[in-house]
Amino acid sequence: MNNTSTKRVAFYTLGCKLNYSETSSISRMFEQGGYLKVEFNQNPDIFIINTCSVTENADKKCRKIVREAQQINPNAYVAVIGCYAQLKPREISEIPGVDAVLGAAEKFRLIELLGTFQKSPYGQHARVLASSIGEPLAYHASFSLNDRTRTFLKVQDGCDYPCAYCTIPLARGKSRSDTIENCVRNAHEIAEKGVKEIVLTGVNIGDFGIQEGVRRDNFLQLIQALDEVTGIERFRISSIEPNLLSDDIIEFVAQSKRFVPHFHIPLQSGSNTVLGLMRRRYRRELYQDRVRKIKNLMPDCCIGVDVIVGHPGETHEEFLNTYEFLNELDVAYFHVFTYSERDHTAALDMGPIVPKQERAERSKMLHILSEKKKRAFYQSQLNTTHTVLFEDDVTAGQMQGFTENYVRVVAKYDPLLINETKILYLSSLNDNGLVEVSENMEYSFH
Template structure:
């Protein structure tokens, strides 16, 4: 009997990519062959995201893409948007199955019959039933893997649907995370990126309770000891959960790299309060100063939202000036978009879309300036580069431990290897050139 083919499309964050990978491995274990989404498959699985407006709109386009490859194929929608708006996705022409937060990991149990449905079938729990944990890690390329250590969130930020889409904060057991890390290292992957919804909250909900069995510091301390992992990177951590102990550990660590991504969202305390963030800007300044004190060369990335309800020109300029003066390396800029069932969607002071767009453009311009200054500051320094696996227009790209993106003429022998280099100049495309200092580190 011919083996069935399955294809996956992932929208959204690193966490989604790690979960898609795990679900794909389940399919392989059940006797399916995984193919590229552009190829003809029997089943297309779309892992959805609800964070950006575009992710919602793109869903229909992706369904059409699947139907174009095979109009008889079975199409399943899973993930955050599937949990928040299951019926909306089920109503999209061509969708056969919609699975919510707890059901997505059991998708193969729902596939007894792959015949097309007249209407999308929905299996979606009440989100407070999402109280168990499924560990995941992604191996999309040979260079790095995303390792999920935590899921869900107990924070009540007024703009965010993630607690509605993913449920309460809960964590993987230490034993399981370390086992997954070992499995990844045994596959020859050099870098692991720790991922989750709110990873600084790690330890809560371990073994199904609210007591912290272990802390985030315990986790990074143990992971640092896992043999075979060359690099560990923390994906994103709330400023109020990024403690001095963790920063100190990273600064002295064997494997953790000097790169932090710390969400700010606004440089105005007035707006931070409206967002129900758990810190004020003064704490953020303190966290950046601590990182700089022990790792002057560290890369610090910042998330920021523009156009939140009630954000006046003055509030925005407060954010702009705050970020301009802060010693950070780049920004991820999000334009606020209304989300159903969030407090912010009911707030007064709606910022016109044009104004949101203009503010977003200003901050993206600032990000370019910040990244350039950071790269210039790194010229003449000696770093270690991990090379990626793709030939992009005749060049191979790689990242230093502190997240400077470099380029060199394509050489397949460099793929997934680490090399000591000296950063020499910034190319016209903004990437950094270098000279090799060693034949090979690894």
């Protein structure tokens, strides 16, 4: 063992599945370097905090996690990485207790750049290691292995879309991808760990195929190759832009061996006027067509939606257009985001501004509608059989899992069911809105 073996390192991740996949890969780099990975509250010598920049609370969340780290071990080294670290490195460097801030190009070189992880002298600002995002960024493959049931596999990074409200291109740079060969190799490695489901992640995964500034492959070719990977029972597409979700992709998923009938498709607004202000690359009619195409081929498919409320220029009438559009769509749930002002975005110069109280009311209305949609979708799946993958998550004697079409199921705890897929009869909805399975139905091992 080398002299780093006594150093204990802990990780905390804010934000999306992509961040989780990258944190997991960085943690494995530390373990391979002789460090001991521990939980956040187990008195580590090093804290690595991977940040998000999607909402205006990024600063508050980062400061809170740094304070918690200092309370656990005041002498520990604290490094902050991720999107917020790329966007506001100087601001983070002034947070008391932070020793280093690393940008998008530097975060995968933590061990090389920070060396012995010696705590900064009291009162000294943190080291800032953050290149300009304008410089070409290398692609770093990542996947999570924190859960033996499901893994997040990063296949793409960055984005070339200039959406008016979004800082991701500023935080992660231009669109770039892994190769199909490397994605398949990583999928095989994941399968060898006993993982049953892979979720494909990225910033704009439908734009997959760009390597070194040149488009070499496309997303359809990627999923066709992954569909042949044995050992993985399910592949799930995390989120894909409606303008990149082609008929060919939908038709392939409908007849594939391993890709499940579940799509998450960002809408952001059901008003064409607001979509124009947001600089989105489609109109509501195209979105409606994508949903119709999916449901025609896969009637039981689960479709999730991202929607933003309160974007500058969204009048009450435009919001009602979004509400009615969503109400009529054959979708299963929403992820509702309240617009927040972000530096260096085009939306800052737009108006009229929606008051924050009004934004909150609109968010509440869509959250209520989302719950109704999800309950209706769950009810539509009752009295049918589905394949459930159970997770190692036991509460009050019950365990949970997901069907292939993303219905959350609860069942009486049975250790034999963990990380196993079973064909089960969905019998009823419980008081928490979750689906229960018939105890009289014999479990069918896969």
